[in-house]
Amino acid sequence: MAIGLLLTLAPGLAEAQDPGPTEPVRAFPAIPPDIRMPSADEARALADVADRLAGAAREDITPLAREALAIETLTYGPSHPETANTYLWLAMGARSAGDLVAARRFQQRAYEVFDARLGPLHRSTLDAQGPLASDIYMAGDFEAAIDMAQNLADHAAAEGENDIAAKAMGMVAFAAQQIGNRTLELEAAQKVVALALTIQGPETEYVQRWQNHADGLLAADAVDLYNEAGSLASAGRLDEAIDILARSVEAFNRALGPDNRLTRLAREEHGKLVRQAGRLIDVPAAKGRAPPARPRLFDPGEARPR
Structure with a gap:
């Protein structure tokens, strides 16, 4: 996967519980009253699949996730955050198998459910949006990747999640480079630096790398x-x-x-x-002896300003 490009997520099957009126809101809301609670057998089956998924080898993720999805779709419905969480497992399994088309489809479905049920600023929505932007980038749809990553950066920054926002703007910069939009690439690189400086010092490797990238474009x-x-x-x-x-x-x-x-x-x-x-x-x-090579600012195989 590309640049760092990459915001990753390790999904799990969280319990859907009512937090009560005095407790902080948890990652997943209570099951709506119009969706039935799982039976004792279904609950045990879901817990068993969750345990097996947590320690599954890559090749075992997809069949286990499909088993969980079948139970959750009947129990919660296809548009519940618990079900969406399993779409993330399916996306992970598809990536491991090299099926980027399926990975993007599952990731898109998870993102849409989280966005609709939890809102665009919820951490689960943001976490699903990052890999989706990466999937779109890897498919070569750079304009769409820019839109998705820019949207993620805006929402993450609004929630004070500047680490996510910085990585998303990095993806904007790389996608802009792919389409030859140097103005947008420079703007994105400068935003990465500004966001990163809110959470780490100016001498860190990450900040220096992006500062050099921005300077190189200038x-x-x-x-x-x-x-x-x-x-x-x-x-x-x-x-x-x-x-x-x-x-x-x-x-x-x-x-x-x-x-x-x-x-x-x-x-x-x-x-x-x-x-x-x-x-x-x-x-x-x-005389005639070649002097030592001068250091290059950008190696021939490195992504660099064009």
């Missing part, structure tokens, strides 16, 4: 020049590399300012190349 031309200079330096074409890297420093400075980490990095590498070129001139035996 200075995409400078990044291209920097990487071109690195390739030239690796090929021993130092004079050309020095000129290109000087242009990269100027471009970073214009886009990000002189104190930005990427501007400083480019400036430092330029100085190293200049000194390396001087050493090659001073030491005849070293």
